[in-house]
Amino acid sequence: xxxxxxxxxxxxxxxxxxxxxxxxxxxxxxxxxxxxxxxxxxxxxxxxxxxxxxxxxxxxxxxxxxxxxxxxxxxxxxxxxxxxxxxxxxxxxxxxxxxxxxxxxxxxxxxxxxxxxxxxxxxxxxxxxxxxxxxxxxxxxxxxxxxxxxxxxxxxxxxxxxxxxxxxx
Amino acid sequence: xxxxxxxxxxxxxxxxxxxxxxxxxxxxxxxxxxxxxxxxxxxxxxxxxxxxxxxxxxxxxxxxxxxxxxxxxxxxxxxxxxxxxxxxxxxxxxxxxxxxxxxxxxxxxxxxxxxxxxxxxxxxxxxxxxxxxxxxxxxxxxxxxxxxxxxxxxxxxxxxxx
Numbered sequence: 001x002x003x004x005x006x007x008x009x010x011x012x013x014x015x016x017x018x019x020x021x022x023x024x025x026x027x028x029x030x031x032x033x034x035x036x037x038x039x040x041x042x043x044x045x046x047x048x049x050x051x052x053x054x055x056x057x058x059x060x061x062x063x064x065x066x067x068x069x070x071x072x073x074x075x076x077x078x079x080x081x082x083x084x085x086x087x088x089x090x091x092x093x094x095x096x097x098x099x100x101x102x103x104x105x106x107x108x109x110x111x112x113x114x115x116x117x118x119x120x121x122x123x124x125x126x127x128x129x130x131x132x133x134x135x136x137x138x139x140x141x142x143x144x145x146x147x148x149x150x151x152x153x154x155x156x157x158x159x160x161x162x163x164x165x166x167x168x169x
Numbered sequence: 170x171x172x173x174x175x176x177x178x179x180x181x182x183x184x185x186x187x188x189x190x191x192x193x194x195x196x197x198x199x200x201x202x203x204x205x206x207x208x209x210x211x212x213x214x215x216x217x218x219x220x221x222x223x224x225x226x227x228x229x230x231x232x233x234x235x236x237x238x239x240x241x242x243x244x245x246x247x248x249x250x251x252x253x254x255x256x257x258x259x260x261x262x263x264x265x266x267x268x269x270x271x272x273x274x275x276x277x278x279x280x281x282x283x284x285x286x287x288x289x290x291x292x293x294x295x296x297x298x299x300x301x302x303x304x305x306x307x308x309x310x311x312x313x314x315x316x317x318x319x320x321x322x323x324x325x326x327x328x329x330x331x
Contacts, residue, residue, distance in 0.1 A: 053280070160230055
């Protein structure tokens, strides 16, 4: 049999190059760890309402001109079958700072500081974003509205799930 | 000094290999064992993939805050207020527009009624005031707000108890 001119040394050994695969895998792991931490910092884990024909729009990425107030439920999954419990807020959260429910003074103080620092940085259209769990009662959210009004923030926005459209044929 | 030898398959004879040839021979590559690392890495990757949950797309509905002790700002020209009151019902929430005296229990109907009222007034500047009872869920409050925004009212606010 004639000797191959291409494979002069005989048959080569087939092997996988693992290095790029490990590189990609590590990149993915680092992404999941960092993305998970970043997401939980300003957005607490809750389910906002999803209105019929929602008109909510994607927020501008310009974070410094807004402050997100998260309002969490005592029983977000309605495990206790007690409507009253899921309607009660457990706490208000701005970033990692927690406030007691109904603490209008504390909220107004922090909102005022945030507004001042945003204005000092040149953001005039400062607003408060109310991000509440869908089961929480209105009387638990009202103190946040009052605190924002007390902090002299005229604008607000409400977080809601966006309308998802079906693919048009 | 031990003499260097080499064996040939099928041949039991010990062959001498000179130190020079031994030096020239390619050295075995040093490589750390990758298999356990890949195993652990995949375990971690699988864990993160299985435990992570994708958040549904969230957006914002812009609005104005109520004044500290009253109703939202109105235009200098006094327009008829549209007051939507909300109260809990057996299945969700019952919306009522003041003056209509009809209970509305679907968002689509609320939208239709608001649109009709807007056409009757002839202006989208009429202030809409959402007046929920304290034990109404936030989802229904947002629903009313969303329908008023959808009907293109420009001045929507909340009534506060204080």
